[in-house]
Amino acid sequence: MFKSAFLGCGGRAMGHAQAYKYISRSKMVAICDLNEQRLKNFGDTFGIENRYTDIHEMLEKEKPDLLHIVTQPDLRLQLLTVAHEHNVPTVIVEKPIAITGSDYKAIMELGKKSKTKFVVNHQLRFHPKLLELLSDVKSGKIGQIKFIEVSARLNMSGQGTHITDLMFAFNDYSEPETVFGSASGTEGFKTTHPTADMSEAYITFKNGMHALLVCGKNAPSVGDYPDHYHKRIAVYGTHGFIHWWMEGWEKNLKEGSYEKGSKSYAEEDVLGQAGLTNAVFDWLEDESKLHPNRLDISLMEFSTILAIFQSVVSRKMVQFPYDPPDDILAQLQNALS
Incomplete structure (x- = not known):
């Protein structure tokens, strides 16, 4: 069983977490957010007991196989670097992957040297x-x-x-x-x-x-x-x-x-999120099953x-x-x- 953790517990993260009712290969084990009320609400909603306000502490203690990064775009490079430094096997990061030329190029360089599999969350x-x-x-x-x-x-x-x-x-x-x-x-x-x-x-x-x-x-x-x-x-x-x-x-x-x-967009979206997440686990289990939303494509x-x-x-x-x-x-x- 894989272990999944969340960085960011806002509304968009709820969409990531709701998809886990269609995911059988991983369990949500830990969450992290600087806002303790959001942390409590998210943890209570999804029954996640391990709650952190320090991302380094969470990654060190929990060692997740997958980290969902669901934060604002201006934090992309900083948080992807944290995941890389902690050797997190895979990351699903919200879109957009970058904002301007400088972070685009820095993230590209990070991807070249990192063993972490980065996937951008284009669930559509x-x-x-x-x-x-x-x-x-x-x-x-x-x-x-x-x-x-x-x-x-x-x-x-x-x-x-x-x-x-x-x-x-x-x-x-x-x-x-x-x-x-x-x-x-x-x-x-x-x-x-x-x-x-x-x-x-x-x-x-x-x-x-x-x-x-x-x-x-x-x-x-x-x-x-x-x-x-x-x-x-x-x-x-x-x-x-x-x-x-x-x-x-x-x-x-x-x-x-x-x-x-x-069709119902809401119903399809949770299934789309589950499909994207399951494709991450496919890639973890089999290197030949490259994710279509992997970093170089994004x-x-x-x-x-x-x-x-x-x-x-x-x-x-x-x-x-x-x-x-x-x-x-x-x-x-x-x-x-």
């Missing part, structure tokens, strides 16, 4: 309906893929990383080739997930695929829902398409069939977002390979101010 990738649609696409049921469109109504740092991950998943993780982006608005830089209010980009890939990514109020609406409920992906092929959004889906397959349905995806920022700043298309400046986010803010 494991939603049951998305897995079904992904299987349809990969088995050729819409013909040859020609174009991918993804969007979300929160900003690029808030939800753009989720839809970027879906874009890469449906494109078989082909490397990006060019990015041409635009952005506007500076209110988002005042938040815990700092970036422009609205962003969009046209992206080409080495396999010949093209894609459009849109984030912010300029993104398509899928109904009368809060802003965070508008994540979606559409994939167009030579003989059909698939379209997924948070409460529904549709597909038109090459044999001429058309289907459309509704950093490639995030470099695409940084390239959007660069395109806005330089007012031209960005060609890959791309080495972002340490302060590219600050440059973006200055360009939009």
